[in-house]
Structures are given as structure tokens and as C-alpha cells.
Amino acid sequence: MTITERNLDGYGAPPIEWARVKTVLDGQLTQAPGTGGPQRHTVWLTTINPDGSPHVTAVGVVARGGSWYFTSGPATRKSRNLARDDRCVVSVATDPFDLVIEGAAERVTDAGELASVAKAFVNAGWPCEVAGDALTAEYSAQSAGPAPWYVYRVRPSTVFALGTSEPFGATKFQLVGT
DSSP: OEEEEEEOOSSSOOOOOHHHHHHHHHSOOOOSTTSSSSSSOOEEEEEEOTTSOEEEEEEOOEEETTEEEEEEOTTSHHHHHHHHOOEEEEEEEOSSEEEEEEEEEEEEOOHHHHHHHHHHHHHTTOOOEEETTEEEOSOOOGGGOSSOBEEEEEEEEEEEEEESSTTOOEEEEEEEOO
16 A cells, blocks of 8 residues: 655655554444544544435444454445445544545445454444344444444555644645555
8 A cells, every 4th residue: 555645734744654554443433422533533424425425423433454344234324325336525623633445345245344343343342243144233223223234444544643642743644555
């Protein structure tokens, strides 16, 4: 994978280092109160409605093998949007920077990858399990719709890091070969 960067800061701050961004991307973001962002980490997914307008909703994510994964019921607007157009944006406020990830969401159906993602969700506190080519559990977020839930992997093409603490800064990363 080739990564190019462009410093977007207009105030003299240095570019944010990719290694720092990758550490956040590869880590687990908890949604427990008081653990990140302003008060916690909420990950926002934006998909494209049939009329071209944006659809934004919160999703739970887990990081696994350098990728972010989320779930969604087959009948939800986000799943219907992704079936038609896989382009999406994922954003989250973290410390020391906010992240905006542009890319595509691919539905995961491989049994081994599903098992690995299910294990990551279980380790993060959601007791799910693989059921066919999706996940199931006693409960999920209201916005996920009823079980079973599809699993999606986000394939980033562009990542924006916007500094929220010293030395601040703003950097755009283009990822080629992801």
C-alpha cells in the first residue's frame, strides 16, 4: 500500500504523522461514557441515498487486522444504500485528532473473517455469534434492525486527521492499493 500525505494546516503546524493515525485506526474505540471524544467515541457512518442525499447514522465498530468493521440489518437504509453504492464516509472524534475516512464498505461473507470479527465484537462487550453469512445476538443497537446483521469492512481510500490537541494540524492521507 502506498500512502501519500498533504498538510492541510494553514497555521504552520506540522503534518500529523501517519503512524499516529494508524495507531488509532488499529485500536479499539469504546463507546462507554467518559472514554473518548467529548465524552465517548461515537462513530458516524454516511451512505448515499438513492436521490444522492447523505444518510448519516451511528454504528459500532471493531478494528481487526487493520480494518474497521460494523454491522447492519439487511432491511436498514444503510444496508440498502451500500448494496446500491458501496461508497461511504466514517467519522469519529478521538483524542488527539478527529478522523474522517472516505472509502467503500464491503459486505463480509467469508466464514473465517466473520468468526474473527464476531470474536472482536465479543471482546468489545457485544455477545454475538456467526449465523450463516451474518451475525446474531440477543440484542443490538436499535438502528441495526432485527437479526441477522450483515458485517461490513470499511476499505479506506482517503483519511483526514484533524488535530484536537497540541501540536494540532490537519493532514490528508491518500491510500493506494488498499
